[in-house]
Amino acid sequence: MPLQTPQNPTEWAAYYRLRYEVLRQPWQQPEGSERVPEDGLPTTVHALALDDSGHATGVAMLQAAGPGTGQVRFMAVVPAWQGRGVGRQLLGHLEAAARQRGYGRLVLHAREAAVPFYIRLGYTVQAPSHTLFDTVAHFLMHKELAAPTR
Numbered sequence: 301m302p303l304q305t306p307q308n309p310t311e312w313a314a315y316y317r318l319r320y321e322v323l324r325q326p327w328q329q330p331e332g333s334e335r336v337p338e339d340g341l342p343t344t345v346h347a348l349a350l351d352d353s354g355h356a357t358g359v360a361m362l363q364a365a366g367p368g369t370g371q372v373r374f375m376a377v378v379p380a381w382q383g384r385g386v387g388r389q390l391l392g393h394l395e396a397a398a399r400q401r402g403y404g405r406l407v408l409h410a411r412e413a414a415v416p417f418y419i420r421l422g423y424t425v426q427a428p429s430h431t432l433f434d435t436v437a438h439f440l441m442h443k444e445l446a447a448p449t450r
């Protein structure tokens with residue numbers, strides 16, 4: 301499945317639309333709430349997965365988060381594609397990008413329902429973190445990254 305940084309205005313619109321529909325709309329959050337200032341930083345990496353017809357199936361973002369550390373945010377796969385390897389592919393892509401940037405460690409705040417997914421991919425729960433929209437419990441997780449292979 302093709303996986304890339306959004307390339308044009310149509311793909312950027314699909315990228316943020318997917319974020320909104322999977323991570324914000326179900327909790328009645330306003331449009332625009334799916335965007336954060338870090339989206340525009342040059343150090344931020346955006347990943348968009350497309351199906352064979354060019355429709356967005358999943359998104360994820362990596363931002364700098366302190367010395368040697370990156371943070372994964374806004375991992376989302378459309379319901380019809382969940383459980384089919386898109387999330388694994390997105391996270392692998394961001395981990396490779398993190399290694400190339402010299403990050404030795406990734407952190408993220410996982411929704412409770414997604415914790416088993418991250419554990420499956422080698423992440424460890426550190427501590428409970430915030431509760432989003434008064435209902436969605438999150439857990440701080442991390443993973444130490446091996447050095448890049450050349």
Ligand SMILES: CC(C)(COP(=O)(O)OP(=O)(O)OC[C@H]1O[C@@H](n2cnc3c(N)ncnc32)[C@H](O)[C@@H]1OP(=O)(O)O)[C@@H](O)C(=O)NCCC(=O)NCCS
Pocket residue numbers: 322323374375376377378381382383384385386387388389409410411413414416417420421
């Ligand atoms: C969580 C999410 C990103 C995972 O992506 P996905 O494409 O469904 O996951 P994958 O198919 O790549 O799964 C990779 C592995 O994790 C496992 N896995 C995925 N979700 C799981 C879950 N909720 N519980 C247990 N295992 C899970 C899969 O079975 C698979 O294991 P396998 O290799 O042994 O088959 C996706 O389901 C999603 O967008 N959920 C709704 C939004 C969300 O919660 N985002 C995360 C915010 S922190």
